Amino acid sequence: MDEHGFYRVAAASPRVRVGHPEANGEAIIDLLRQAEREGVELVVFPELCLTGYTCGDLFNDRTLLGGAREALRTLARESASYYSGLAIVGLPLLLEDQLYNVAAIIGQGQIHGIIPKRYLPNEKERWFTPWVDREERTEHFLTGRAIPLGDGVWKMNSSRWVGDGVCLGVEICEDLWTPIPRSVALAFSGANVICNPSASNDLTTKSDYRRQLVQSQSARLMTGYVYASAGVTESTTDLVFGGHCFIAENGVILAESKRFSREPVMIVADIDIERLSIDRMRTRSWNDQKGEEFLPPVAGHTLDLGESPARVGPLRRVVAAHPFVPSHGDRLAERCEEIFHIQVAGLSKRVEVAGPPSLQIGISGGLDSTLALLVAVKTCDLLSIDRTRVHGITMPGFGTSDRTFANAQAIMQHLKITAETIDIKTLSLDAFRAIGHRPFGIQVDGMDLDTFQDRLRELPDHQRHDLTFENVQARIRTFLLMSRGFVVGTGDMSELALGWATYNGDHMSMYNPNVSIPKTLVRFLVRWVADHEFDGDAREVLHSIADTEISPELLPPSRDGSIQSTEASVGPYELHDFFLYHFLRFGFRPTKIFRLACEARFDRPYTPSEIKSWLGQFFRRFFHSQYKRSCLPDGPKVGSISLSPRGDWRMPSDAEGTLWLDEIERLAV
Numbered sequence: 001m002d003e004h005g006f007y008r009v010a011a012a013s014p015r016v017r018v019g020h021p022e023a024n025g026e027a028i029i030d031l032l033r034q035a036e037r038e039g040v041e042l043v044v045f046p047e048l049c050l051t052g053y054t055c056g057d058l059f060n061d062r063t064l065l066g067g068a069r070e071a072l073r074t075l076a077r078e079s080a081s082y083y084s085g086l087a088i089v090g091l092p093l094l095l096e097d098q099l100y101n102v103a104a105i106i107g108q109g110q111i112h113g114i115i116p117k118r119y120l121p122n123e124k125e126r127w128f129t130p131w132v133d134r135e136e137r138t139e140h141f142l143t144g145r146a147i148p149l150g151d152g153v154w155k156m157n158s159s160r161w162v163g164d165g166v167c168l169g170v171e172i173c174e175d176l177w178t179p180i181p182r183s184v185a186l187a188f189s190g191a192n193v194i195c196n197p198s199a200s201n202d203l204t205t206k207s208d209y210r211r212q213l214v215q216s217q218s219a220r221l222m223t224g225y226v227y228a229s230a231g232v233t234e235s236t237t238d239l240v241f242g243g244h245c246f247i248a249e250n251g252v253i254l255a256e257s258k259r260f261s262r263e264p265v266m267i268v269a270d271i272d273i274e275r276l277s278i279d280r281m282r283t284r285s286w287n288d289q290k291g292e293e294f295l296p297p298v299a300g301h302t303l304d305l306g307e308s309p310a311r312v313g314p315l316r317r318v319v320a321a322h323p324f325v326p327s328h329g330d331r332l333a334e335r336c337e338e339i340f341h342i343q344v345a346g347l348s349k350r351v352e353v354a355g356p357p358s359l360q361i362g363i364s365g366g367l368d369s370t371l372a373l374l375v376a377v378k379t380c381d382l383l384s385i386d387r388t389r390v391h392g393i394t395m396p397g398f399g400t401s402d403r404t405f406a407n408a409q410a411i412m413q414h415l416k417i418t419a420e421t422i423d424i425k426t427l428s429l430d431a432f433r434a435i436g437h438r439p440f441g442i443q444v445d446g447m448d449l450d451t452f453q454d455r456l457r458e459l460p461d462h463q464r465h466d467l468t469f470e471n472v473q474a475r476i477r478t479f480l481l482m483s484r485g486f487v488v489g490t491g492d493m494s495e496l497a498l499g500w501a502t503y504n505g506d507h508m509s510m511y512n513p514n515v516s517i518p519k520t521l522v523r524f525l526v527r528w529v530a531d532h533e534f535d536g537d538a539r540e541v542l543h544s545i546a547d548t549e550i551s552p553e554l555l556p557p558s559r560d561g562s563i564q565s566t567e568a569s570v571g572p573y574e575l576h577d578f579f580l581y582h583f584l585r586f587g588f589r590p591t592k593i594f595r596l597a598c599e600a601r602f603d604r605p606y607t608p609s610e611i612k613s614w615l616g617q618f619f620r621r622f623f624h625s626q627y628k629r630s631c632l633p634d635g636p637k638v639g640s641i642s643l644s645p646r647g648d649w650r651m652p653s654d655a656e657g658t659l660w661l662d663e664i665e666r667l668a669v
Helices: 021-038 056-060 062-084 175-176 182-188 206-221 275-284 286-289 331-356 367-382 404-415 425-435 450-456 467-482 493-498 519-533 536-546 564-571 573-586 590-599 608-624 656-665
Strands: 006-013 042-044 086-094 098-107 110-116 137-139 148-149 152-156 165-169 194-199 224-229 245-249 252-256 264-271 298-304 359-362 390-394 419-420
Touching: 006 021, 006 224, 006 245, 021 042, 021 062, 021 467, 042 194, 042 224, 056 062, 056 137, 056 165, 062 086, 062 098, 062 110, 062 224, 062 390, 086 110, 086 194, 098 165, 110 137, 110 152, 110 298, 110 564, 165 182, 175 182, 175 194, 175 206, 182 194, 182 206, 182 590, 194 206, 206 224, 206 245, 206 252, 245 264, 264 275, 275 536, 275 573, 331 519, 359 367, 359 467, 367 390, 367 536, 404 419, 404 536, 419 493, 425 450, 493 519, 493 573, 493 608, 519 536, 564 573, 573 608, 590 608, 590 656, 608 656
Parallel strands: 006 042, 042 086, 110 148, 152 298, 165 194, 194 224, 359 390, 390 419
Antiparallel strands: 006 264, 086 098, 098 110, 137 148, 152 165, 224 245, 245 252
16 A cells, blocks of 8 residues: 555456366466556455366365365465565365365465355355354464464555555455345454455346446445456356456446456556545444444454555546546436536525525626526526516626626526616725725725726736725625625635635625535536526527636736636636545545646646645635635535535634645645
């Protein structure tokens, strides 16, 4: 396992010569050599792979059984010379006049444990005896040294990162298909990687069920799951085996093999042990069931294999650049519809209880207010309320562009709501005078609006920074909205994470349906609604809004006409949403977030120096802005992350981010 908690595993299905353990051992060695070249630390091979699963009555023959034992000894003895990790290998084992279907853990020249199969599939394995012993014991039957025999977990410690290391558990094929799989007891005994040497024959649609089993078991137990099944070189007298292999992690398939390959199969993936540990730590019900009496006892063992060599090159797993955005596929539309319906359901309940005469929304022509407006309109439709009850107010200020103003007017018209325009420039100028503020150093006493705007146009670009100038406009807009009635908030989760909101300005509302929607998802949802809910001019306007540069439009345009850019100030939202997800969802350290960001494929490439710089910006702003999140209005949680101070994120407003920022500063780029 490396310093960030990634454990590289493989599931392999070798070419098998039925009844020839020596040749099968050599085929396994070839795959182990390949695994060593790829930096793999654990390889799982199929059930009974040293003899072949389909030997039939040959399993009663002492010659075959002796050959299997000798092949295992050879594998174990020679493993130290060609492979530095562990391997799980299946074979038949005769013990006290009973034949068992077992998996052996080998590595670094030794046999570390033998795990017998507990549950047998009817007559398909009538030669074997199910393992019914409740207690583990040790035997000296293979190498002259004590070898654990029975249910057990094998823990490997690591000094490279904070937390427990890898802990392996093994269940064999049918053990997974039972009502209470063996892996339940193994996981509750600490196993975070379950290995399954299997021989599952292929039938029509069976592969779907097999995949579902592996995927769901890894999710229920919050484990990595490595499943390796016998391939097409098994006997085809009555059955065909496809060599189906999976690597899963907490409900996600990281790697999957193609079936029916005539060549040896090996798939490789990096399991995130730290991520699994965090999920278990945060799930209270996980610990609540550990002491249940129905779980059989499981012995624990410690393996000291030393630290694996540092790996270079990319991770063997997909790192999603936009973790909040639904992945493309058959369920894309379903996911978007579900998110949108959660927002609508949340606002609908509040509207039913509050019974407001109208819903007030500030419409800027930007992404956030457009999504909130779409939610409000659908809420009215759901509750059979006339859409004119939604009052959209456009409040142009000193930085409002012609494009956003036109889009705001157009979308309100297309949605058939009550639309109004209130120009806030005169009110803002009055406020500057009232508080004695000189915007950009301009003395405004006795100055009319036209003269003031002329002075703004003359400003050099480097002087166009004035926080009070921005805040006054934002608060005037909120004042106008709040004075009218029930205000629907528009700010999104990314802005709240970065503190990119005016306190008691756009930061406040009576209810905010966007409160747990990150910026990357807002843009995606607006485009999805445009394509699936509208056509003609309305669709065109929504796409225009989605394609508009993100801006608060509170500062005057530069001399070349360009508007204030949010991302030029705080950084790319696709990066910040990536940082936010991995920090809040898993509590990852900045160094790990940095590594993952360097692996991800964003909409545009970023250098490591850029990623480091924006990562520092994210943590500085996140810690500095908690006071804004500590008094958020209500709003629905739509995904696994929320910043609500009443539930998901309770952080002191005066917490210090020094530890995180120092770690970022030490990053080598």
